Amino acid sequence: xxxxxxxxxxxxxxxxxxxxxxxxxxxxxxxxxxxxxxxxxxxxxxxxxxxxxxxxxxxxxxxxxxxxxxxxxxxxxxxxxxxxxxxxxxxxxxxxxxxxxxxxxxxxxxxxxxxxxxxxxxxxxxxxxxxxxxxxxxxxxxxxxxxxxxxxxxxxxxxxxxx
Amino acid sequence: xxxxxxxxxxxxxxxxxxxxxxxxxxxxxxxxxxxxxxxxxxxxxxxxxxxxxxxxxxxxxxxxxxxxxxxxxxxxxxxxxxxxxxxxxxxxxxxxxxxxxxxxxxxxxxxxxxxxxxxxxxxxxxxxxxxxxxxxxxxxxxxxxxxxxxxxxxxxxxxxxxxxxxxxxxxxxxxxxxxxxxxxxxxxxxxxxxxxxxxxxxxxxxxxxxxxxxxxxxxxxxxxxxxxxxxxxxxxxxxxxxxxxxxxxxxxxxxxxxxxxxxxxxxxxxxxxxxxxxxxxxxxxxxxxxxxxxxxxxxxxxxxxxxxxxxxxxxxxxxxxxxxxxxxxxxxxx
Numbered sequence: 001x002x003x004x005x006x007x008x009x010x011x012x013x014x015x016x017x018x019x020x021x022x023x024x025x026x027x028x029x030x031x032x033x034x035x036x037x038x039x040x041x042x043x044x045x046x047x048x049x050x051x052x053x054x055x056x057x058x059x060x061x062x063x064x065x066x067x068x069x070x071x072x073x074x075x076x077x078x079x080x081x082x083x084x085x086x087x088x089x090x091x092x093x094x095x096x097x098x099x100x101x102x103x104x105x106x107x108x109x110x111x112x113x114x115x116x117x118x119x120x121x122x123x124x125x126x127x128x129x130x131x132x133x134x135x136x137x138x139x140x141x142x143x144x145x146x147x148x149x150x151x152x153x154x155x156x157x158x159x160x161x162x163x
Numbered sequence: 164x165x166x167x168x169x170x171x172x173x174x175x176x177x178x179x180x181x182x183x184x185x186x187x188x189x190x191x192x193x194x195x196x197x198x199x200x201x202x203x204x205x206x207x208x209x210x211x212x213x214x215x216x217x218x219x220x221x222x223x224x225x226x227x228x229x230x231x232x233x234x235x236x237x238x239x240x241x242x243x244x245x246x247x248x249x250x251x252x253x254x255x256x257x258x259x260x261x262x263x264x265x266x267x268x269x270x271x272x273x274x275x276x277x278x279x280x281x282x283x284x285x286x287x288x289x290x291x292x293x294x295x296x297x298x299x300x301x302x303x304x305x306x307x308x309x310x311x312x313x314x315x316x317x318x319x320x321x322x323x324x325x326x327x328x329x330x331x332x333x334x335x336x337x338x339x340x341x342x343x344x345x346x347x348x349x350x351x352x353x354x355x356x357x358x359x360x361x362x363x364x365x366x367x368x369x370x371x372x373x374x375x376x377x378x379x380x381x382x383x384x385x386x387x388x389x390x391x392x393x394x395x396x397x398x399x400x401x402x403x404x405x406x407x408x409x410x411x412x413x414x415x416x417x418x419x420x421x422x423x424x425x426x427x428x429x430x431x432x433x434x435x436x437x438x439x440x441x442x443x444x445x446x447x448x449x450x451x452x453x454x455x456x457x458x459x460x461x462x463x464x465x466x467x468x469x470x471x472x473x474x475x476x477x478x479x480x481x482x483x484x485x486x487x488x489x490x491x492x493x494x495x496x497x
Contacts, residue, residue: 040334041381045325060324063377065333066303067176068250071491096252133385 005151008163009138010130016161017043017127017136018050023157025054027150028105030076033119035111038127043136044109047125051107052078064109069095077104083113092117123147123154137163166240166271166476170264171469172225174257175249175277176304178462179220183232183239184469188290192231193459193466196220217256225260228465236268241481243472246274247492254488262484271481273472278494281429282311283474284460284467292454297423299414301438302430303329306374308413309494310421315478317496320417321372328406329432331376335383335402339395349399350435356400358437361386361393363405368412379405403437411441418451425452433461 011017028034028051036044049061055074064070064082072078079100086092092114100106101119111118121144128137138161142148155162169187173180179196229236244261246254258274265272281300286292294314300307306323326334329346336345341352363382366375383402386393414426426446432438439455446453460467 039384040338041377041384045377049325060322060373062323063326063330065330066327067248069490094250094252096250129388 005142005148007138007140007151007155007158009140009158009161010163011043011136011138011161012130012132013134014043014046017046018053020138020158020161021047021050022054023160024051024154027153027157028055028076030104031101032105032146033101033122034105034107035118035122035124036107036109036127037112037124038136039129042127042129044127047127048078048080048107048109051105052080055105069100071104079104079106081106081108083108083110086110086114089114089117120144121146166473168234168238168240169273169469169473169476170225170228170239170242170261171275171465171467171472172221172242172244172257172261173277173280173463173465173468174217174221174253175245175247176253176463178464179217179224179257180463180465180468181221181225181228182465182469183228183234184287184466184473187470187473188287190287190466191234192228193464194224194228194231195462195464196224217253221256221260225264236264239264239268239270241265241271241273241472241476242268243273243275243468243476245277245280245468246482246486247489248277249488249490251488251490254490258486258488266484271476272484272486273476274482274486275468275472275475276492276494277468278305278307278492279315279317279475280467280471281305282309282317283471284429284464285427285454285456287460287466287470288456289454292427293424293452295421295423296425296427296454297414297418297421298427298429299410299433299442300429301328301410301432303327303333303432305430306376306410307494308372308374308417310417310423311427312497314474315495317494319494319496320421321374321413323374323376325375325377326380328374328376328410329430331380331406332403332432332435334380335399338384338387339398341395341399346432346435349403350437352396353400353403353437354396356394356396356398358400358404360397361401363401365405365409365412368409372413372417374409374413376406403435407435407438407441410438411445414442415445415449418449423451425454427454428456429461431462434458 333345
């Protein structure tokens with residue numbers, strides 16, 4: 001499905017995926033939720049690393065798959081969650097998502113696993129493999145008013161990677 | 164009289180666990196919720212969907228631990244609980260329960276660091292471990308190279324900058340359709356494969372003390388996509404070898420550089436048979452002692468919490484009852 005609120009991008013290396021995410025830095029704010037979807041190795045953690053670094057997080061941003069939730073202090077707080085190991089929708093409450101959204105930017109990997117538990121106000125970032133080993137294709141989709149209002153600004157900020 | 168009998172509680176992530184340990188190393192009971200049939204014992208009150216519903220399992224697990232230990236509550240000298248790092252909601256269950264018991268029994272409460280507890284798992288089985296030690300703490304959530312200079316004194320030499328080693332095992336197992344948990348499945352399958360079949364990357368092998376396992380995971384994904392006919396046993400064995408190679412190379416180098424007397428494994432990945440083999444070989448070649456804790460002590464348990472609590476209580480005294488859960492708690496270092 002293609003729509004006006006959808007943004008298509010591509011990168012050719014993990015460093016570019018980090019740079020793409022870093023370009024969102026001026027557009028994110030406390031209370032924002034980003035859902036990251038993509039197969040193993042697609043670059044969900046690399047994306048989070050790029051945005052966190054741009055927000056001034058200096059410690060290594062590591063995968064939250066086993067710890068489920070990591071928290072970093074930068075210019076904004078960065079909550080890095082992972083639903084990969086969530087097996088039933090009832091377990092989504094372990095992530096304390098609603099409480100986390102009160103403070104900082106929250107990124108959730110494998111968010112599609114618990115889609116019914118996610119607020120209807122978020123930026124969906126879907127990543128797929130391209131032709132070459134390091135090629136990645138992105139589809140950004142605004143869900144709800146917070147991000148729909150920012151679609152044009154997003155398109156401007158991410159023009160360098162437009163597909 | 165020093166506080167000797169410690170009730171330990173662990174609820175930092177998936178497991179609800181309780182243990183009774185005397186004198187820091189004598190394990191009288193070590194109960195992990197996934198190992199006991201709480202459902203049968205307490206009659207259908209436990210929701211099966213919520214695997215991390217510690218609040219439903221904490222008291223049955225504590226009761227079971229006390230029963231197995233043969234000790235009465237009034238014989239417990241202190242209660243230790245993991246207060247970080249971990250999931251805040253999960254940690255709070257253990258911390259609150261431990262404080263309540265400490266208050267009711269009028270004994271000290273001790274907040275324990277989960278990572279420090281893993282390091283003390285080895286001392287449960289080898290109380291006379293000599294230091295300095297180089298410890299590889301490798302689990303699903305953590306990968307750290309640690310120099311333990313003395314009791315409660317550590318230096319974190321390096322850590323993963325992306326995926327933990329155990330996570331890489333789990334995700335590669337998923338790519339190879341081996342099911343969950345992935346670590347043991349790869350371990351078994353690798354026995355039938357050629358570890359030299361595919362030269363997977365050894366990221367950062369000769370570059371500082373940090374680790375990176377995201378690249379090897381992606382390399383396996385790419386290899387399987389492009390070469391669907393490669394025997395999966397060869398993929399598993401080659402992947403496992405690449406991970407073990409980097410871990411052991413750095414641990415060995417650290418032991419040499421810091422004059423350690425032994426190499427020690429901790430965390431769930433310490434159960435991997437190839438990693439154990441490689442650590443043993445490296446230790447033998449370099450004249451070091453190798454300490455390889457049993458599987459039950461590698462994975463999350465409360466005996467290690469009680470052991471670390473025993474050492475902490477002796478060194479620092481009890482924790483305040485205002486101590487909260489700290490999801491981002493770090494290993495205390497010099």
